[in-house]
Structures are given as C-alpha cells and as structure tokens.
Amino acid sequence: MSITLQTRLSASIWEALQERSRTSGQSVAHIVQMALAEALDVEHHSIFQVSTSGAIVQGLYQGCVTVADLRRHGDLGLGTFEDLDGEMILIEGRCFQARSDGTVVEAPDDALTPFASVVNFAPDSTAEIENVGSLGDLTERLDGLRSSKNGMVSLRVTGRFGSMRVRTACRTESGIDLVEATSNQVVFDYEDVPGTLVGFWSPDYAKSIAISGWHLHFISDDRAKGGHVLNLAADALHVELNDVNDVHLAIPETAAFLEADLREDNEEALQIAEHDGRRIGASS
Numbered sequence: 001m002s003i004t005l006q007t008r009l010s011a012s013i014w015e016a017l018q019e020r021s022r023t024s025g026q027s028v029a030h031i032v033q034m035a036l037a038e039a040l041d042v043e044h045h046s047i048f049q050v051s052t053s054g055a056i057v058q059g060l061y062q063g064c065v066t067v068a069d070l071r072r073h074g075d076l077g078l079g080t081f082e083d084l085d086g087e088m089i090l091i092e093g094r095c096f097q098a099r100s101d102g103t104v105v106e107a108p109d110d111a112l113t114p115f116a117s118v119v120n121f122a123p124d125s126t127a128e129i130e131n132v133g134s135l136g137d138l139t140e141r142l143d144g145l146r147s148s149k150n151g152m153v154s155l156r157v158t159g160r161f162g163s164m165r166v167r168t169a170c171r172t173e174s175g176i177d178l179v180e181a182t183s184n185q186v187v188f189d190y191e192d193v194p195g196t197l198v199g200f201w202s203p204d205y206a207k208s209i210a211i212s213g214w215h216l217h218f219i220s221d222d223r224a225k226g227g228h229v230l231n232l233a234a235d236a237l238h239v240e241l242n243d244v245n246d247v248h249l250a251i252p253e254t255a256a257f258l259e260a261d262l263r264e265d266n267e268e269a270l271q272i273a274e275h276d277g278r279r280i281g282a283s284s
C-alpha cells in the first residue's frame, strides 16, 4: 500500500530537500519517507528474522514467534508455520498461509512461526522488467538491480504471470531435516495469474542465518494461490527494491533450539530444499 501525502513546507526545508536529492541521487519522496521513518521510529531498513536457516535445515520446526508479533515488525515478508505447515506470505500487513492442499488462508494472529523474515517495506528503487522466461532469468536481472554484493535486499514484484510454479511444504514432525521434509513438497502449476512476489536477497556470508541468494514467495491478487516460487514466466513485471542494512534476529527460546548443534555448514541442504537443487541468483 502506498499513500500520497500533500503537505506545506517552508522554503528552507524545500531547498534542503532538493539539495539532498541532488547530492545523494535519491528522490525527494524517498528522502521524506526515510526522514519520517526515523522521526517516528519505524524500522524501514531492518529485517526482523525469526530463527536461522541453520535451525530450519536441521528440522527445528517448533513455532516461537506469533503472527501478531511478526506483523508488529513488518508488513512484507515470508517464512513458514509451526511444523513446517505450508508457506507464509506477509503482504500489506496481512499474513497468509499457502497450504499443501493448494488452498490459501489468512493466518490467525496467534499462529506460530519457526522461521520467517519480515520488513517494513519502503522501496528505494523501482524497475520494469519485460519478457521474463524463467525464475533464473528473473533473478539474473534482479542481480543487475542490486546496489551491492554485501547488502541485503527485500523486494516486491507485481504483474501477471504467464506461468507460475510454486511448492508448499507439507506438515512435518520436528527433527526430520528440511531436505527430507521438502522431498514431500507439493508442486502447483498456474497459468496466467496476476499476483505479487515477495522476498529477499541475502549474501553468502549470511547463509547460516538467512537463505542466501534470492528467496521468493508468490501470492495471487485474489489471495487464493500461493507458495514458494520454483519457476515462472511473465511478459512485464514491476519491481520494487528496498535496501536493508540492519538485521534483528529473534533467537528461539525453545529447548530444541537452545540444545541443537548448529555448527554444520547448511549450504548444500539449502540449495536442495530452497532452490530446487539449483543455484539461483549469482553470488556477487
């Protein structure tokens, strides 16, 4: 959701805004948004991350943060639910659960998540992308829009998707690792569906906390279809990127997490479970 604000400014504030825009290359709207966020204590460049990719790879699916808490920390994001029960899509402040039977429901505020990433989305830049042939094609072009190989990015992509392949995780007992759990994933193919991708790009160095590379979830405009994106195609997409320079990590206080051995390198498991065995998105 974005709102148009009309207001009166003094000449000196207006001049200072224009000067900052000239020197920084940022739009006036962006500078105003960031200044307001700071004044009002809204975390615009901060990811709120629940648990770690290392923990989810090991099968620590016990919920530890409520949907209500997540919504206090962001209006856009993704994740999963307790017992790996489907895929989470947080969009415009509403939290949806894409389930393994192919349905999408709005998650109640007291639902629990064992792993999620959310952000108060305020785009720093936008782009139009045309003739997208595959997910790999899209992520390659998104890589060209990132300003750094070391910063994190959140994004929202809207448009009509000629094809969309998503998976939803199936409810799984804790302790069954993510590779095994997602070998039972359910895959859905949709055609000609208008909707939104929400997601993040995280650098390799963050791989034990976040899912490195691009990680995208989809929800249709009618909020009836959704999941973790495996492939797609689209004629024209509107891309919005939000740079992130701060991560707030919620460490689960579950006994399973506190006692787990999380030293193992999870890269290979994440590639299989989250990227369908393929590397998506360049690492630079």
Ligand SMILES: [Zn+2]
Binding pocket: 078, 079, 087, 215, 216, 217, 228, 229, 274
């Ligand atoms: Zn996912």
